[in-house]
Amino acid sequence: MRSFVIRRIIFSVLTMLGATIIVFSLSRAAGDPMELFAQQAGYGMSDEAYKALFLQLGLDKPLPVQYFVWLGRVAKGDLGRGLTSQEDVTKIITDKIGNTLQLGGVSWALATLIGIPLGVLSAVKRGTVWDYAGRAIAVFGQGAPPFWIGIMAILVFAVRFDLLPAGGKAGWQSFILPASTLGLAASAGYLRLMRSSMLEVLDSEFVKMARAKGAGSSRVIWKHAFKNALIPALTLSALIFAGFISGTVVVETVFVWPGLGTMSVDAVGKNDFPIITGAVLMFALFYTIVNFAADISYALIDPRIRYT
Numbered sequence: 001m002r003s004f005v006i007r008r009i010i011f012s013v014l015t016m017l018g019a020t021i022i023v024f025s026l027s028r029a030a031g032d033p034m035e036l037f038a039q040q041a042g043y044g045m046s047d048e049a050y051k052a053l054f055l056q057l058g059l060d061k062p063l064p065v066q067y068f069v070w071l072g073r074v075a076k077g078d079l080g081r082g083l084t085s086q087e088d089v090t091k092i093i094t095d096k097i098g099n100t101l102q103l104g105g106v107s108w109a110l111a112t113l114i115g116i117p118l119g120v121l122s123a124v125k126r127g128t129v130w131d132y133a134g135r136a137i138a139v140f141g142q143g144a145p146p147f148w149i150g151i152m153a154i155l156v157f158a159v160r161f162d163l164l165p166a167g168g169k170a171g172w173q174s175f176i177l178p179a180s181t182l183g184l185a186a187s188a189g190y191l192r193l194m195r196s197s198m199l200e201v202l203d204s205e206f207v208k209m210a211r212a213k214g215a216g217s218s219r220v221i222w223k224h225a226f227k228n229a230l231i232p233a234l235t236l237s238a239l240i241f242a243g244f245i246s247g248t249v250v251v252e253t254v255f256v257w258p259g260l261g262t263m264s265v266d267a268v269g270k271n272d273f274p275i276i277t278g279a280v281l282m283f284a285l286f287y288t289i290v291n292f293a294a295d296i297s298y299a300l301i302d303p304r305i306r307y308t
């Protein structure tokens with residue numbers, strides 16, 4: 001187990017290094033960074049100011065040297081300054097990341113608490129009205145676009161009945177609509193995967209043997225079948241949580257949520273590549289950490305798994 005953890009840490013570090021190379025390359029592939037700075041500064045930048053900024057950014061050095069200089073700054077938490085606001089990018093991301101984590105955490109918990117039990121119920125009650133209802137929810141949840149669900153939720157619950165706020169973050173009520181919008185599609189994915197996994201386990205030989213030995217239905221479902229069927233859902237759970245953190249752009253934009261998604265959209269519109277690169281690196285870090293945690297947790301759920 002210890003050697004596996006060490007290997008996963010090394011792979012995670014290599015993954016982040018690869019992400020930094022891709023992000024840096026794309027930031028340079030978009031064009032000359034000085035042109036972006038000059039456009040944001042307007043036409044009033046003098047030749048002296050242009051040359052001073054050129055040297056300050058280290059653009060007079062070869063590209064590999066520029067990368068390592070930039071990587072050293074990133075390792076120290078220095079992501080530069082935004083082109084438009086001239087604020088520290090690290091501070092901008094720090095101010096926004098809490099809101100995104102809160103929304104993503106609530107949405108993930110909601111999707112998990114709804115999707116997994118419904119998947120188990122649909123598998124156990126296969127062929128009944130509960131099974132058909134669960135599959136209908138799964139089809140609707142995965143087929144309806146999140147932006148459409150969000151807009152319809154605003155029209156019904158905020159505009160028509162005035163029950164919930166239409167956007168922004170102001171109290172626990174403001175979490176309901178965006179978290180439900182995010183959680184619906186994720187719970188549908190949980191439901192479909194958990195149902196198919198439970199059906200496969202329930203039809204396996206060791207479950208039939210447990211029933212033949214007189215084990216009760218609840219014991220068979222929760223002790224024998226559920227723990228074995230949970231491994232695929234655990235993998236999906238990690239991807240869903242990381243996706244909620246890095247992929248809430250549409251929902252945050254619809255509900256004007258002050259998080260990383262809205263910040264990224266604004267940065268793209270303003271061509272503010274320091275903020276864009278900082279956001280992409282943060283998203284890559286989320287995925288790396290969550291996948292590492294999921295790999296470690298496999299052995300805790302399924303005792304058959306042993307890492308050597």
